[in-house]
Amino acid sequence: MKILLDIGNTSAKLVVSDNGDFVHFERKSEPWRDVLHRLAGTYKIDEAVVSTVVGEDRELADALRDLSVSCRHISRETPCRSKTLHGIPETYGADRLAADYGAVAQDLNSTILVIDAGTCITYDLISSDGRFLGGAISPGVQLRLNAMHDYTAKLPLVKAVRETPILSDNTEGNLMSGAVNGARMEMAGFVNKLSEAYADLHVFVTGGDGLDLSSDVQCMATYDPYLVFKGLDSI
Numbered sequence: 589m590k591i592l593l594d595i596g597n598t599s600a601k602l603v604v605s606d607n608g609d610f611v612h613f614e615r616k617s618e619p620w621r622d623v624l625h626r627l628a629g630t631y632k633i634d635e636a637v638v639s640t641v642v643g644e645d646r647e648l649a650d651a652l653r654d655l656s657v658s659c660r661h662i663s664r665e666t667p668c669r670s671k672t673l674h675g676i677p678e679t680y681g682a683d684r685l686a687a688d689y690g691a692v693a694q695d696l697n698s699t700i701l702v703i704d705a706g707t708c709i710t711y712d713l714i715s716s717d718g719r720f721l722g723g724a725i726s727p728g729v730q731l732r733l734n735a736m737h738d739y740t741a742k743l744p745l746v747k748a749v750r751e752t753p754i755l756s757d758n759t760e761g762n763l764m765s766g767a768v769n770g771a772r773m774e775m776a777g778f779v780n781k782l783s784e785a786y787a788d789l790h791v792f793v794t795g796g797d798g799l800d801l802s803s804d805v806q807c808m809a810t811y812d813p814y815l816v817f818k819g820l821d822s823i
Contacts, residue, residue, distance in 0.1 A: 589635075591605075591633050592637050592820040594816045606631075637662065639682040662820060663685070683706075684710050684723075695790050703792070729768055733745065743763060749764065751768075771797070789807045793812070794815035
């Protein structure tokens with residue numbers, strides 16, 4: 589079995605994979621040594637595959653070494669079993685690459701747009717023959733809310749919720765709508781613009797904010813909360 593680790597800017601998540609069957613998921617809430625020893629008591633884990641955007645984690649490395657578990661970190665040099673990707677920038681984040689791998693593993697024949705709505709919202713466009721065609725990055729929902737609080741004198745800090753009305757009669761609701769619905773409309777704008785250029789566009793959406801696309805999107809769209817893990821499992 590493999591343990592798949594997604595270490596992001598605000599949290600770390602993990603999945604135990606048994607030949608592609610995800611038998612356990614959790615968000616890290618205790619030291620790595622405690623997490624791994626607990627899981628090793630239940631599952632026969634012989635390999636770890638890691639996506640991290642925060643650099644080396646010595647605590648994690650020591651815990652894996654204690655359990656004699658081999659470890660691989662995903663990078664642009666890491667091959668994907670499903671399809672070889674070309675033109676990935678040197679500064680590309682490991683989480684973006686893992687999400688891209690997770691998407692191409694599910695659709696080998698389409699032009700793919702991967703949207704990862706996390707701390708930031710990232711957009712990656714991959715051609716049907718595996719070429720990276722470009723991408724974009726914008727602030728995520730909570731980052732937008734934080735910025736409006738941090739850079740104004742009186743706007744309050746609110747915590748994001750997935751569903752919010754388009755308009756509100758109070759300040760907190762105004763902030764929430766601008767952040768949540770603004771991000772959702774931004775995503776739909778990217779999708780609709782790119783679908784004009786790529787008739788075979790297939791959009792994959794993932795990320796902690798869990799934003800789904802608006803109903804006016806006309807192309808094929810898949811929401812997959814495990815997209816990064818599927819990518820890690822495909823290498």
